[in-house]
Amino acid sequence: MKRKLGKYICATAFSGLFCLLPNPALSNPSTIFEEKLDCIENPDFVTPKNKEFKYCIKDNGDITKIDKSGSLVDEEYKIDELIEEKKKKGFVSRKKQLVEFKIDEDEFFKYSCDAKKEKGEVICDGESERALLGIRPEGYFLNKGLEEIEDEKWNKSIEYLDKEIENSKNQKAYSNRGFSKFVLGDYLGSIKDLNSALDIDKTDISALSLRSRANFEIKNYEGVIYDIDSLIKLLDKKSEDEIIALSEKEINPISTDYFYLRGLAKSETGDFNGAKKDFDSEIEKNPMNGDAYFQKGLEGYWIDRDKACSDLLKGISLGAKDTSMKLVKEREKTESFLDELFTSEKTLVDACKDSSDEKIEKNKQSYETENLRKDLSKLFKKYFYIIPILALVIIFTVMKYRSNDE
Numbered sequence: 099m100k101r102k103l104g105k106y107i108c109a110t111a112f113s114g115l116f117c118l119l120p121n122p123a124l125s126n127p128s129t130i131f132e133e134k135l136d137c138i139e140n141p142d143f144v145t146p147k148n149k150e151f152k153y154c155i156k157d158n159g160d161i162t163k164i165d166k167s168g169s170l171v172d173e174e175y176k177i178d179e180l181i182e183e184k185k186k187k188g189f190v191s192r193k194k195q196l197v198e199f200k201i202d203e204d205e206f207f208k209y210s211c212d213a214k215k216e217k218g219e220v221i222c223d224g225e226s227e228r229a230l231l232g233i234r235p236e237g238y239f240l241n242k243g244l245e246e247i248e249d250e251k252w253n254k255s256i257e258y259l260d261k262e263i264e265n266s267k268n269q270k271a272y273s274n275r276g277f278s279k280f281v282l283g284d285y286l287g288s289i290k291d292l293n294s295a296l297d298i299d300k301t302d303i304s305a306l307s308l309r310s311r312a313n314f315e316i317k318n319y320e321g322v323i324y325d326i327d328s329l330i331k332l333l334d335k336k337s338e339d340e341i342i343a344l345s346e347k348e349i350n351p352i353s354t355d356y357f358y359l360r361g362l363a364k365s366e367t368g369d370f371n372g373a374k375k376d377f378d379s380e381i382e383k384n385p386m387n388g389d390a391y392f393q394k395g396l397e398g399y400w401i402d403r404d405k406a407c408s409d410l411l412k413g414i415s416l417g418a419k420d421t422s423m424k425l426v427k428e429r430e431k432t433e434s435f436l437d438e439l440f441t442s443e444k445t446l447v448d449a450c451k452d453s454s455d456e457k458i459e460k461n462k463q464s465y466e467t468e469n470l471r472k473d474l475s476k477l478f479k480k481y482f483y484i485i486p487i488l489a490l491v492i493i494f495t496v497m498k499y500r501s502n503d504e
Contacts, residue, residue: 142155142234143206177201178200182197195211204261207228207231210226210227211227239258256279270295276290276308288308289309292305292309296309303332304351306328311359326359355384357376361375373393374397387416388413391410394413395410420445
């Protein structure tokens with residue numbers, strides 16, 4: 099069947115003139131062009147071996163057919179719709195056929211049979227023939243999976259990527275399925291897929307970055323440290339622009355706070371000095387990371403309280419949450435320095451604030467005392483010459499009173 103390109107409606111008006119108006123049912127030419135271009139780039143099926151034709155199936159079942167030159171083949175067919183057409187040989191129409199197009203296990207088939215009328219109904223005259231028209235193109239399910247990830251349809255993306263992996267064991271399919279599973283909270287499943295992706299390509303920076311975070315979620319801190327060690331070695335070979343591009347990817351971007359994450363992991367394994375160094379590295383790389391300041395303060399609190407308090411309060415000022423443990427003073431008095439800091443249930447940040455307030459009050463008192471001393475000194479210097487005169491006056495007065503008494 100030939101697609102009707104559209105009719106023009108000739109309307110007569112009072113003037114008796116004919117005018118040509120385009121049929122409003124026609125599709126927008128720009129829309130047709132976009133659909134055609136999309137079909138060329140992302141077909142649902144291609145002809146096996148020679149890829150002579152590309153087929154795209156619309157949501158309503160319409161079939162778009164593109165030839166090897168990129169031209170639209172003008173045929174009107176639908177999926178799962180039985181149609182009647184004339185069987186042709188050259189330009190001569192012969193016996194009618196019944197035709198139906200179907201998708202079966204991700205292959206595109208055309209079913210056809212000679213037609214006959216029986217009791218007013220057109221049916222097959224004999225056995226149907228099945229011809230394979232198209233197969234899924236390479237990477238089809240991967241691309242579909244990526245589209246679903248962009249739409250945040252995580253479960254649907256996993257379904258497509260399952261098929262891609264079943265067909266080709268594609269490295270990108272493993273990596274992106276691991277991403278979808280991570281978002282859904284399936285950290286073990288994510289790590290399994292990321293392991294497969296990294297077995298194929300050990301330089302996949304996005305997979306390494308994501309696996310480090312998945313390992314952190316399951317408290318595999320040694321795994322976190324190993325992954326970030328490997329990640330940093332790969333990033334050292336990249337330019338700053340390349341790293342920024344990796345961190346701004348729409349799908350599975352790398353995390354740029356890897357020093358901070360490794361610092362947390364080292365802290366959990368008891369490597370407090372290593373953790374502090376990582377927090378310093380994170381602060382150097384990103385001075386506005388309040389969490390790095392805060393964690394650094396926690397690590398150093400028992401060593402240098404004043405400096406740690408400065409880091410803790412700096413972290414809070416940059417938006418970090420106070421996650422410091424609550425320290426409760428024991429009922430019985432101890433010789434611990436905690437008695438000096440805590441009179442009730444407080445966090446480390448509370449203690450730092452109290453300590454800071456005490457210092458401010460002491461500094462204020464010292465300042466006032468110093469100002470008073472300076473004022474007295476100024477008065478003394480200003481009226482120093484009067485003191486001897488006053489002394490003489492006092493002495494003279496005393497002597498006069500004594501002489502009068504005698």
